[in-house]
Amino acid sequence: MSxxxxxxGRVSALGLLLNNxxxxxxxxVLVTILLLALIAPLLPLLDxxxxxxxxxxxxxxSDGHLLGTDALGRDLLSRLxxxxxxxxxxxxxxxxxAAFFGSLIGLLSGYARxxxxxxxxxxxxxxxxxxxxxxxxxxxxxxxxxxxNALYAIALINIPFFARNIRGVTLGLARREFIDAxxxxxxxxxxxxxxxxxPNVLPxxxxxxxxxxxxxxxxxAGLSFLGLGAQPPQADLGSMLGDGRSVLFNAxxxxxxxxxxxxLLVMSINLLGDGxxxxxxxxxxxxxxARPMARTxxxxxxxxxKPATAKDAVLSLSGLRTAFGLGQRQIEAISGIDLHIGRxxxxxxxxxxxxxxxxxxxxxxxxxxxxPGRIVGGSIYFQGEDLLEANDRRxxxxxxxxxxxxxxxxxxxxxxxxxxxxxxVEAIRAHQPLRRPQAEKKxxxxxxxxxxxxxxxxxxxxxxxxxxxxxxxxxxxMALANDAELIIAxxxxxxxxxxxxxxxxxxxxxxxxEKETSILFxxxxxxxxxxxxxxVAVMYAGQIVESGxxxxxxxxxxxxxxxxxxxxxxxxxQGDRQLDAIEGGPPATxxxxxxxxxxxxxxxxxxxxxxxxxxxxxxxxxxxxxxLFPLDVKREALVHA
Amino acid sequence: MHEQTExxxxxxxxxxxxxxxxxxxxxxxxxxxxxxxxxxxxRKGEILGIVGESGCGKSTLARILAGLDQASAGKVxxxxxxxxxxxxRDFKAVxxxxxxxxxxxxxxxxxxKTVRAxxxxxxxRLLGLGREERERRLQKxxxxxxxxxxxxxxxxxxFSGGQAQRIAIARALAAEPKLIVLDEPVSxxxxxxxxxxxxxxxxxxxxxxxxxxxxxxxxxxxxxxxxxVAVMYFGRLAEIGPAQRIFTQPRHHxxxxxxxxxxxxxxxxxVPESESGxxxxxxxxPVGCAFAARCPAADELCRTRHPxxxxxxxxxxxxxxxxxxxxxxxxx
Ligand SMILES: Nc1ncnc2c1ncn2[C@@H]1O[C@H](COP(=O)(O)OP(=O)(O)O)[C@@H](O)[C@H]1O
Ligand code: SF4
Ligand code: SF4
Ligand SMILES: [Mg+2]
Numbered sequence: 001m002s003x004x005x006x007x008x009g010r011v012s013a014l015g016l017l018l019n020n021x022x023x024x025x026x027x028x029v030l031v032t033i034l035l036l037a038l039i040a041p042l043l044p045l046l047d048x049x050x051x052x053x054x055x056x057x058x059x060x061x062s063d064g065h066l067l068g069t070d071a072l073g074r075d076l077l078s079r080l081x082x083x084x085x086x087x088x089x090x091x092x093x094x095x096x097x098a099a100f101f102g103s104l105i106g107l108l109s110g111y112a113r114x115x116x117x118x119x120x121x122x123x124x125x126x127x128x129x130x131x132x133x134x135x136x137x138x139x140x141x142x143x144x145x146x147x148x149n150a151l152y153a154i155a156l157i158n159i160p161f162f163a164r165n166i167r168g169v170t171l172g173l174a175r176r177e178f179i180d181a182x183x184x185x186x187x188x189x190x191x192x193x194x195x196x197x198x199p200n201v202l203p204x205x206x207x208x209x210x211x212x213x214x215x216x217x218x219x220x221a222g223l224s225f226l227g228l229g230a231q232p233p234q235a236d237l238g239s240m241l242g243d244g245r246s247v248l249f250n251a252x253x254x255x256x257x258x259x260x261x262x263x264l265l266v267m268s269i270n271l272l273g274d275g276x277x278x279x280x281x282x283x284x285x286x287x288x289x290a291r292p293m294a295r296t297x298x299x300x301x302x303x304x305x306k307p308a309t310a311k312d313a314v315l316s317l318s319g320l321r322t323a324f325g326l327g328q329r330q331i332e333a334i335s336g337i338d339l340h341i342g343r344x345x346x347x348x349x350x351x352x353x354x355x356x357x358x359x360x361x362x363x364x365x366x367x368x369x370x371x372p373g374r375i376v377g378g379s380i381y382f383q384g385e386d387l388l389e390a391n392d393r394r395x396x397x398x399x400x401x402x403x404x405x406x407x408x409x410x411x412x413x414x415x416x417x418x419x420x421x422x423x424x425v426e427a428i429r430a431h432q433p434l435r436r437p438q439a440e441k442k443x444x445x446x447x448x449x450x451x452x453x454x455x456x457x458x459x460x461x462x463x464x465x466x467x468x469x470x471x472x473x474x475x476x477x478m479a480l481a482n483d484a485e486l487i488i489a490x491x492x493x494x495x496x497x498x499x500x501x502x503x504x505x506x507x508x509x510x511x512x513x514e515k516e517t518s519i520l521f522x523x524x525x526x527x528x529x530x531x532x533x534x535x536v537a538v539m540y541a542g543q544i545v546e547s548g549x550x551x552x553x554x555x556x557x558x559x560x561x562x563x564x565x566x567x568x569x570x571x572x573x574q575g576d577r578q579l580d581a582i583e584g585g586p587p588a589t590x591x592x593x594x595x596x597x598x599x600x601x602x603x604x605x606x607x608x609x610x611x612x613x614x615x616x617x618x619x620x621x622x623x624x625x626x627x628l629f630p631l632d633v634k635r636e637a638l639v640h641a
Numbered sequence: 642m643h644e645q646t647e648x649x650x651x652x653x654x655x656x657x658x659x660x661x662x663x664x665x666x667x668x669x670x671x672x673x674x675x676x677x678x679x680x681x682x683x684r685k686g687e688i689l690g691i692v693g694e695s696g697c698g699k700s701t702l703a704r705i706l707a708g709l710d711q712a713s714a715g716k717v718x719x720x721x722x723x724x725x726x727x728x729x730r731d732f733k734a735v736x737x738x739x740x741x742x743x744x745x746x747x748x749x750x751x752x753x754k755t756v757r758a759x760x761x762x763x764x765x766r767l768l769g770l771g772r773e774e775r776e777r778r779l780q781k782x783x784x785x786x787x788x789x790x791x792x793x794x795x796x797x798x799x800f801s802g803g804q805a806q807r808i809a810i811a812r813a814l815a816a817e818p819k820l821i822v823l824d825e826p827v828s829x830x831x832x833x834x835x836x837x838x839x840x841x842x843x844x845x846x847x848x849x850x851x852x853x854x855x856x857x858x859x860x861x862x863x864x865x866x867x868x869x870v871a872v873m874y875f876g877r878l879a880e881i882g883p884a885q886r887i888f889t890q891p892r893h894h895x896x897x898x899x900x901x902x903x904x905x906x907x908x909x910x911x912v913p914e915s916e917s918g919x920x921x922x923x924x925x926x927p928v929g930c931a932f933a934a935r936c937p938a939a940d941e942l943c944r945t946r947h948p949x950x951x952x953x954x955x956x957x958x959x960x961x962x963x964x965x966x967x968x969x970x971x972x973x
Contacts, residue, residue, distance in 0.1 A: 182751070183736070185759075185762040185816075199751075352831050467696075467920070502901070524833070571906070572903050573889075581833070585834075
């Protein structure tokens, strides 16, 4: 690993952390407290333990005692800073001890599995079976009161927390394929544990530490408050709180001052901890600070006029542009998409991963998360209604009603904790004023419609009890629940087996005729297009490069990219043929070359292709292509006429 | 061609049982036969394709054949030696000969290791190469899979699926194994990228004289690359034979269904309406042919007795079906 790359990584991680305002505030407060505590012995403070009965219970801002004095006349400021030192030191040490032993147990137990795992986990379970603080009390009772013993107690009761967390993560990692790959690369089990798994667990350990250290400080304070931790005259925050209790009414500041510091300390550590967690593990992000809006923001410079096609079409996109803001930069994921879907029509949208198919689909119902996504141009009309101007309530009505989605992974639609029946009923009742029994009957009919055997019983099933194909059928049933006019199906069969895929395609084709539904069908595979689509639109690097009737496009593609996409599909019975692969990959989003985006991979590219924007031009009444030199020679004459 | 040579890999009645044994309280745990009675041989330089739908036992079989898992019964012979014994003796020695490429390229690469660290491990741990020799081999390997030297210092997540799979292939290739087990190596990839990887695999096989076991749920993919094909259904072999023959004259109704379901540009898909696509319950397996519930030709015999794998009218073509489909398909 090059160290420059590593340090760059760290700098940007810090940058990310500082981007989070609460975490930064936490960091500032924490650093201030830490610094003060650290340099406390160097500061011109009074002796924290020197009593002075004459000066007892002086209020804050008294002469010589900035924060006043306690019941024995000791200077509160001095005690506070020295106390904070002790509390922090104990909290940090306890965290380190708990993290070390807990993580070690978690790692070993998660990786060993079998009886070793059972043994360690039963031990951990036993520790956890006792009420938390009671256990700490018991331990201190056995060891005798004192700061060090309190430290051991706190560390010990926190070991299970680390062990469980780390074991869970390790278990998940140990099943990952890179572990097998490391074994096949010749690594021993110990090497795998410490060089393959540990680096992946480390961020979790740090996260767990940063989120528990605050509690450990609190717990230490708790023990000291009860007189079991720091012993007089030594000050720590908990014992100061305890001292303040007896004079709470005539001199509340004695208790309030250490209380406030504990609060500040724990709060700042937790804020910082959350920030660290968000930076290290974006998946765990609480999202409280950057929750995406319920609908994609629309920031068009101008509102285009309603296109003529929008009147008859079920769906009409014109010039649609959706962009992502990355810092100051704005990157267009799709630039100027025109699509029209007629009644009962199925339009296939084909292209490689990353070409913008899903962004196009998600823009329609405002499902692109904002931030960072925004619709920055164009228009979307659904049955003549301007969706970009519609209010949120109307969009909610449309979603799952007249316009519904089927996604690649059924589990993104289905909630794991509710039965299929409950979810269908919920979907129906969100849009129709039906009572539960009626809705249940309808749900059963829907499952029958998508040919799920024994529908009544399947209503009681949870998603995980169904096979992938059955789950996708349930999703289609859900999409049909409220008589959808338009179904947006984003790679609905990509994750399925060939036989199941064939059935789902047949089913969708049948249902669309029965129910007179229009479909926007998205796929990367030209092989599945003809099963369903009347027309296709081919997407490349955020633009439509060709569109037309499926049969014609398949028989005589005009764009070189379309030709390649068709040719790279392996076809049964042509096994001897060398597959026609498209070398290289599509340009990264936002790095579209000038001129034709496909030029770097195109065998027919000439100089003219690399200059200026190339428009989508009509080939004939039904076909359009974005290419200066379309493949069909007869048509080429037409374009340049 | 290689009639006389001893097979490189031989599976003899391989069986894998999951979940058997007893709970802590002594109650027997329900057992699932993931793989049952699988026998075949792979010659040096051959590509055997294994097709079947998810859950039919392909990965389980593949892991056993690569020494990552042990058969509950039956035997795997690698170059005439018992593989399970060899694994117990020295796993590294086996890993020098047999390598594995996983389905999901990103999950088979440690996210916290650079490509260099990932590719150097087998060179160091399996071959014990010194620094210079390692560097030389590294260059050779990444060159073979069309990666560039500057890719070496990047992390897996910086690559697209196709590139990541090429890294995974490079890792498997690094120790110069004789046999590579490829478990759905292109299933997670786009069709366009899939073609790149398939062509690369073809090329590598020729250049390094490799033998492949190529697993996929997609018949068309298997056909483009395999010399012979084994069709698996519910943990058993339904049919095995020369690729050409399987695709033109399938002798098992499941193979037939697979052929009919395969999509292709311009092809309308026609599978029977009654076809449910559901596998039998593994905890309650059918007595007879596992495909009977979905088979148009099933009769009493099929439902009561399990059909054995028997010669199906052409050399080296075996099928386990009482009433095989007749005639040839349109896939010629
Ligand atoms: N560790 C396991 N415990 C229990 N059952 C398993 C285990 N691994 C696989 N199986 C079962 O074995 C069967 C075959 O699985 P697998 O080999 O992964 O199929 P494929 O690779 O063809 O998708 C499935 O029914 C699966 O549920
Ligand atoms: S415009 Fe030029 S580079 Fe682009 S696809 Fe057409 S021929 Fe190829
Ligand atoms: S054995 Fe019977 S049920 Fe099984 S595939 Fe053959 S005909 Fe069908
Ligand atoms: Mg598998």
